[in-house]
Amino acid sequence: MxxxxxxxxxxxxxxxxxxxxxxxxxxxxxxxxxxxxxxxxxxxxxxxxxxxxxPDLNDLILTANVDTLDRLLAQQRTALERLPPHATRTAQLVALALATVNFAHDFEPAWRALYDHRGGAQKPYPDWYAALHVRPVTMIERIILAEEPNAAAGHETSRLARGLWSALLGIVVDGMDTRKDRQKRDEIEAQASLLVTIAAQGLEAILEMRRKG
Amino acid sequence: MxxxxxxxxxxxxxxxxxxxxxxxxxxxxxxxxxxxxxxxxxxxxxxxxxxxxxPDLNDLILTANVDTLDRLLAQQRTALERLPPHATRTAQLVALALATVNFAHDFEPAWRALYDHRGGAQKPYPDWYAALHVRPVTMIERIILAEEPNAAAGHETSRLARGLWSALLGIVVDGMDTRKDRQKRDEIEAQASLLVTIAAQGLEAILEMRRKG
Structure with missing residues (x-):
């Protein structure tokens, strides 16, 4: 024994x-x-x-990535907690976006490993990993749904949350890859805030139309 | 001679x-x-x-990518031309987004080469290539500015156009990488349309506020 x-x-x-x-x-x-x-x-x-x-090197790398993801989520949560109470949805989404941009720059190699590594492009993530990877999406979903108990939860909200997160990844990754160092961070921050702000405005407009109609 | x-x-x-x-x-x-x-x-x-x-293999690959990019742009242009005259900005952006999603799926390896290849993560694109790569952004910029001669052209519009394009890349790449085959295309199409629609709504709301005040 x-x-x-x-x-x-x-x-x-x-x-x-x-x-x-x-x-x-x-x-x-x-x-x-x-x-x-x-x-x-x-x-x-x-x-x-x-x-x-x-079982393989892929599994080992994904296990290490979980730690990176935990740290990213902690940074996002801290950014949200620092907002004044009753901050608008836009302010919350911008805070989450900026926390993400900063994390990506402060821990660039670990961040890249988190999103560059797919275990070969043909192979989707294993289920246990996909479940963890979706946590930032869940956080965005909660922000969208807060104070909207009657909002169309479910399919459309998670689709928007998922789309917003992928969009944010696109802005960060594309920006880090194609821009030269000095302009990088500021421009990526500005783009991320602008897109998130515009999307939040669009969401308000749609919810407002639904409230009225 | x-x-x-x-x-x-x-x-x-x-x-x-x-x-x-x-x-x-x-x-x-x-x-x-x-x-x-x-x-x-x-x-x-x-x-x-x-x-x-x-000069090197990287330059050869980028040259081949230019052809892929030309075909992508042609497909985007065709999608826009097929719209009824005076289609809304939202309809135009959705058409461009869907053309992109379809191109990525129909020519996945060439598409991946277009956006996966950075000549090593540290090296930004050479200038001649960056200038070509920005053409879809220019197309989005034109859609945003159409019929808005007084809209804040310049910095903010190109930032939004650039952000929208990176966002779209993020949705397509992230979706192709993480989802299993069957759900892929439909879900990516739906996410891309939803995000672009919400962003277009947000843009209308902001322009409307500016017009009023």
């Missing part, structure tokens, strides 16, 4: 070590640096040992 | 052959298949000959 626990401990420790190493590599050198041989060397284990505790 | 022309012809022909081969490889197997050795084999030339007519 004791030896089973001992084996379990070792497995857990190796998992934790590997996740930490992947995070460090992603943060310093980016996703390209995450290779089995290098990880084994850094962890002082064999390459085979990695595959004893993770 | 005749031999100079002859050499120029050969260079031009090799350039054209290589661009065509890159397009075929991107369309059938994606960007990953575009490798110098493979291209040389297919073109029946040496690897060195490639670098006599293109």
């Amino acid at each position: 004791a030896s089973v626990i001992h084996i379990k401990d070792r497995r857990t420790r190796l998992r934790e070590t590997l996740v930490q190493l992947v995070q460090d590599l992603m943060a310093s050198e980016g996703l390209g640096a995450v290779q089995a041989r290098r990880l084994a060397q850094l962890a002082g284990c064999s390459v085979g040992a990695i595959y004893n505790v993770f | 005749a031999s100079v022309i002859h050499i120029k012809d050969r260079r031009t022909r090799l350039r054209e052959t290589l661009v065509q081969l890159v397009q075929d490889l991107m369309a059938s197997e994606g960007l990953g298949a575009v490798q110098a050795r493979r291209l040389a084999q297919l073109a029946g030339c040496s690897v060195g000959a490639i670098y006599n007519v293109f």
Whole structure:
């Protein structure tokens, strides 16, 4: 019995070590640096040992990404909590958008790993990961629905929340990829706020029409 | 003199052959298949000959991408021309968005090459390419400005146009990457239309406020 626990401990420790190493590599050198041989060397284990505790490298990277996602969500939540009480929907969406832009710039390699890594373009995320990845969308959905108990919840709201989040990702990724360094951050911030503001205005207009009609 | 022309012809022909081969490889197997050795084999030339007519592989890929971009723009233009005269701004933006979604799905490997290829994440596009890449943004800008001769042209309009285009890219890329095949296209179409519609509504609301006050 004791030896089973001992084996379990070792497995857990190796998992934790590997996740930490992947995070460090992603943060310093980016996703390209995450290779089995290098990880084994850094962890002082064999390459085979990695595959004893993770089904594949993809699964290991996704596990490390979860931590990045947690930190992103914490930063978004903090930004929302800093707003004055009863801040408008627009102000909330802008705060969330700016927190995202800042996170992407402050932790660019980890952020890129979060959204660049698809385990090969043909393969969709595994379900457990997709469920986590959708949390920023849920946060946007809640902002849209707040104080609108009668708003058309369900399909259309989640579609809009999902669309807004993808749109924000597009602005950040496209901006980081195509712009030169100095203009980058300010322009991306401005674009993200503008789009979110316009979308929030559009939403108000539509809700107002529904209230009237 | 005749031999100079002859050499120029050969260079031009090799350039054209290589661009065509890159397009075929991107369309059938994606960007990953575009490798110098493979291209040389297919073109029946040496690897060195490639670098006599293109400064590097990156430049060759970008040149091939220009053709994809031309076809995308043609499809967007056709979609706009098919609208009834005096179609609303929303209808125009939705038509452009749907044309983009359809193009991305019909020519997925070439589309991915267009937006996945950054010549390494650190390197921004060369200027000649950035100038071409911005053409869909210009098209959106024209739609926003149409029949609004007094609208705040310039900085804010191009920022919104740029933001909308990046947003659309985000919706398409994120949707293609994370969703399973069957739901993909319909859901991406619906998200893109919804976001563009909401943004257009927001824009109307803002312009209306400006007109009034």
